[in-house]
Amino acid sequence: MENWIDISQVLHDKIPVWPGDTPFEYQVSWGMEKSGSVNVGQVTMSTHTGTHIDAPFHFESDGKKVIDLDFQLYIGVALVIHVDKPASIGLKELEGINLSGVKRLLIRTDAWQDKTAFPESIPHIEPELAAYLSEQGVQLLGLDLPSVDPLDSKELNAHHELNNHGIHILEGLVLNQIEPGDYELAALPLPLEQGDGSPVRAVIRKMK
Numbered sequence: 001m002e003n004w005i006d007i008s009q010v011l012h013d014k015i016p017v018w019p020g021d022t023p024f025e026y027q028v029s030w031g032m033e034k035s036g037s038v039n040v041g042q043v044t045m046s047t048h049t050g051t052h053i054d055a056p057f058h059f060e061s062d063g064k065k066v067i068d069l070d071f072q073l074y075i076g077v078a079l080v081i082h083v084d085k086p087a088s089i090g091l092k093e094l095e096g097i098n099l100s101g102v103k104r105l106l107i108r109t110d111a112w113q114d115k116t117a118f119p120e121s122i123p124h125i126e127p128e129l130a131a132y133l134s135e136q137g138v139q140l141l142g143l144d145l146p147s148v149d150p151l152d153s154k155e156l157n158a159h160h161e162l163n164n165h166g167i168h169i170l171e172g173l174v175l176n177q178i179e180p181g182d183y184e185l186a187a188l189p190l191p192l193e194q195g196d197g198s199p200v201r202a203v204i205r206k207m208k
């Protein structure tokens with residue numbers, strides 16, 4: 001079947017990363033000339049580069065690693081909503097949106113426009129929203145932003161509250177062309193045994 005839309009950031013050597021984090025690098029470490037038959041690549045990257053998921057181990061020392069997460073959560077029906085450039089995302093911003101029975105929620109904010117640079121500031125998820133979202137049935141929250149907390153946060157309250165309510169985090173989506181509505185989503189993390197996070201290839205397809 002067709003009509004799948006790629007909502008992932010392209011991984012290339014200039015992709016912006018969290019200030020101070022490992023730059024992304026792809027290299028052919030064993031080229032044709034040396035190997036005689038093949039190009040073999042090597043990738044150096046932070047697990048929080050581009051479009052990626054967070055495992056609880058990212059913000060809790062005894063939290064689950066990527067391999068421990070239920071991969072089924074990252075495949076299935078998702079609702080895309082558009083909350084245009086909010087200061088933050090709380091109950092007020094979701095007023096009038098029916099989330100009952102929504103398991104996967106993707107929020108388009110358009111607040112990170114220039115994906116060639118890391119943003120200066122971003123709208124954050126108000127930690128109190130976690131309880132409401134989980135009441136509605138949300139288990140996966142995706143955003144077109146590099147974090148669910150303010151960029152200067154050390155407490156990471158939204159990360160913790162979402163995790164406390166069983167809500168998994170998907171960050172760095174590209175949603176600027178995506179109309180709100182019901183979609184199928186696939187955004188599988190790699191089977192990283194030690195992973196605190198993982199890059200994903202995120203794609204969606206409009207539900208008929």
Ligand SMILES: N[C@@H](CC(=O)c1ccccc1NC=O)C(=O)O
Nearest residue numbers: 018020021046048054146147171
């Ligand atoms: N919480 C952010 C990442 C994050 O906080 C971070 C990523 C790389 C290097 C440092 C980071 N944060 C703390 O200084 C995220 O989930 O992607």
Ligand SMILES: [Zn+2]
Nearest residue numbers: 048054171197
């Ligand atoms: Zn992350």
Ligand SMILES: [Zn+2]
Nearest residue numbers: 054147148171
């Ligand atoms: Zn995060």
